Amino acid sequence: VAGTAGLSDTVIIAAGSAERMRIDSLGAVSVPTKILVGGPTSAAGAFGVQIYGDATTFAPAAVIRGFSNTASSGNLILVKTRGTTATSSTAVQQNDSIGALLFSGADGTSNQILANLSVYVDGAVSTGTVPMAFSFATGTNNSTLPPVARMQISSTGNIGFNNGQPAVWGTNAEKVIGIGNGTAPTTSPAGMGQLYVEAGALKYRGSSGTVTTIAAA
DSSP, rough: OOOOEEEETTTEEEEEEEEEEEEEEOEEEEOOOEEEEESSSSSSSOSEEEEETTTTTTTOOOOOOSSSSSSSOOOOOOOOOOOOOTTTTOOOOTEEEEEEEEEEEEEEEEEEEEEEEEEEEOOOOBBTTTEEEEEEEEEGGGGOSSEEEEEOOOTTEEEEEEEETTTOOOTTTSOEEEOOOOOOOOOOTTTTTTTEEETEEEEEEEETSSSEEEEEO
16 A cells, blocks of 8 residues: 545545545445456456456355345346436436346457347436336357347337347337247257248248248248
8 A cells, every 4th residue: 555544534545646445434435447356466458346266166256145024135236327427317318238247258369258138228218217128149259249139128028039139129019029030940859849930931840840831921
């Protein structure tokens, strides 16, 4: 620690002339960049909390545990505003990302983020109204980044499979299941059937290989 000072019931820890940590009179701790837990003493990349651990024993984890004799629980809250300060609440806009969980795997050279679960704004925003949709995206290689949305749940209850990013729905659709055009399967695994859309027609392939057109385009 290069310097410690108490100012108005606030403790400031500095390195040289730069503030690195602040503890206020209520016990709130703030840092301007990142916190590293269980890993290197320095790390490139995103700001925030970074947790490392040897997964051969216990995988690194962040635990949020709520305790009370009520129905309440622990929460992970992701917040998005279009403001320019930490406490602003400037309205978001349609198609803004509200937050995401990103999944990354190493390919031997670098880490590839090729799947995510995200929430985005899928309608007009007004006071008290922020329509939000879920998107589940997957991919196989970084030539197709970002990962492609495979399933989406709209703010009006529509569920879509491979129907665009953001999802495309018929006018006024609510609580509708939409399936985008796919690639027809060429084999028939035993014990299952396969439902898909080809050229706008809904088709079913049974385990014996029989293809039935359920509904024309």
